[in-house]
Amino acid sequence: MEHVIEVKDLGKKYTINHHRGGYITLRDVLTHIIKSPLRFLKKKAREVAGIDTKEDFWALRHVDFAIEPGEVVGVIGRNGAGKSTLLKILTGITPPTEGEVRMKGRIASLLEVGTGFHPELTGRENIFLNGAILGMTRKEMVKNFDSIVAFAEIEKFLDTPVKYYSSGMYVRLAFSVASHMEPDILLVDEVLAVGDTEFQKKCLGKMEEVTQKQGRTILFVSHNLSAIRRLCKKTILIEKGEVKMFDTTEKVIGHYLSLATHNSTNLFAPTPGKRAQVTKVSIKDKDGELSARLPVDEGFSLDIEFEVSDPTKAVLSVLFYAEGDILLFSSESDKDAQLRDYAPGTYRTTIKIPPNLFNVGMYYFETRFHRPGIELMDIKQNVSFEITDSSDNPRSIVFSGQHSGKLAAVLDYQTEKTS
Template sequence: MGRQLSVNNKDTVNSPQGTDLTSATNNHDLITDNITTRDELWALKDISFEVKRGEVLGIIGRNGAGKSTLLKILSRITEPTSGRAVMRGRVGSLLEVGTGFHPELTGRENIFLNGAILGMRKKEIESKFDEIVAFAEVERFIDTPVKRYSSGMYVRLAFAVAAHLDPEILIVDEVLAVGDAAFQKKCLGKMSDVATREGRTVLFVSHNMAAIQQLCQKGILLSKGQLTYNGTSNDAVNQYINMSDRVVNYLEDGFMDLGQVHDKVHQAKIFKKIRILDKDDKPRETFLLLSPIKIEVELENTENYPGSDYCVAILTPAGQWVTSSATWMYPGEKKKTPRRIVLEIPAIKFAPGMYKIYLSMAQYAAGVYIDKIENAATFYVESIDLFNSGREFTSSCGLVIPDGELSLS
């Protein structure tokens, strides 16, 4: 759904079956149907679903699945080639950084501009103004042109405006990933309040499956521009986790090529290849509890981004962070322009199951990610009779094995 312009001047857009978002009986429903394209590349195709008032819908899928295109259509930024998207109620949207604000205007002026676009009166906007500024934590810079804001400041203010200016429908893209962890948690709490306490509709795109499960009752899964699942958020997440369209090209010495990883979300090519090794430096995908593991990542083009921070994290399939290691934890490492990252864990102490490796390169002071891969590689942990009790430590016992001991007296 919606138009995208390709480099070869072939206008390609979306899909024949649109999106039913809510029934006609609701005050602010969203309806979309019969949206088609006329070229060989379909950003969205055969999409039809509905969202009722007060529902929180999670939209998930690999990068390039069509999620952002769908949100642009619903935000009236992009017109579908055919079909329709019907929304009943005021729409507040937070898409990629840079949309929605005029760069030459101050934060204050942009708040009033956005409120006016939503059809709000000046007094209505003024009644929300202090709350917006406090939530965004930009009091000192509210009269500064937003073109001088960092990415993090920009996103904080943009979310605060979108969430507080009383839209009946709130649309939020993965842009929240730019913010720090504390602000992301704050945003999730606000979106939950918007839906549960205020009875408004929320459409939420995220690669954080734990956040999708926590916030959303319903979920849809997009793959290559098509709707492959529409139902509960838990089932949508499970189907997403089990998708097998991730392409892995194995190279010499057990390395995996990262050039074709599906959920790479940034344009800079920093992470070149990765491998997972056992205690004998042999490539391996399955490890026993308490066995050592080594993760090696080869890099390129790092000289173009001096002083950047690198992070290697281990996540559950649902996107919950288990552990991470980053150069900001080791100040002496940050000054380097490395060609390789090595993370060594002497003993795996997390529960049996599948885990994925997350990589990022960022300049945190500016709130900018240079390169980020949500799922660079996966590995498996198998259980053992850890305590010689005749029982195995499983995920039902918790996510991490404690170092302490239990005693009775």
């Protein structure tokens, strides 16, 4: 077998439950049976007879691809296209509904940094626990222990419970353990989204080193196109559960970007199993009308609707980008950037954007539901809008439409003649 990963006609079907709130209770089921036994029997009979068809949703269907040893392959696609489902099947977390995957060699997966970290345990203890969960043997952990500690830069806090760690230290330690895995195949999901830029660079460096020196096969799912460009020679584009394109990274990213259009309403199919997730983002102009083309000197608003299925402590952030992956700023749902407790239910957050914030041009933003530096529960990216020039904007007249920069803030200039 020359391929290390061979995926054949892979499919994953979810049955959509139409009740909300994530899970059901035995109490509800029992009361339902007692209150209306006839209706219950009727429903059961229909299900058995196959009349009552449940609504099926194929998160992945007819997925075929093969990867050669030592290849680093990126996986991109819109939110809900099936990237994470693919990775979950490859790691064995969830079984496929149809098809087959063959993988050769030792497999390790990194879907989250710090999986299984326990806040009460010390750094030292968590290294061993996390290592064991990631599939390292005790021998490997002992061998790599010093190197893990050195990379994480936590020597002094080795015997402190990790609940006292700063989020930076926590992520460093977690990534450090993960990067010392020695598998033949490494499956990585959106893990670089946590942590600061400095650390992300360090991680990317480490990953590059690992792939070049040790010839490891990596499948790397990310929204971060520049990271994909840097690491991966080839990329898979997944759209609506199917492999749309599998070619060199440049070609695939080029094609992917050309698909991007901006809509005033963006709907995201909910992924089963997520504790909290954004389901709809709409952009409205100053009069509350849906629009993704907005005049520079008028305010507008973003309506973010999200669903919480389990009690969640998190913060909703919105990160604004200008063209070319330039992060302009990030803003949190709570002004004091505190985590908030969300009970199960649906929510809507409206964010008011003042006039003259963004300059004329194309922008896009992402929403994140997270505990910064610890856990990223949901990320929705590439929601775009366009800021247009308005005819009666005095600045446009002065600069004849060439007002430069990404921001259009109007600052107060007080000039007095001093001599």
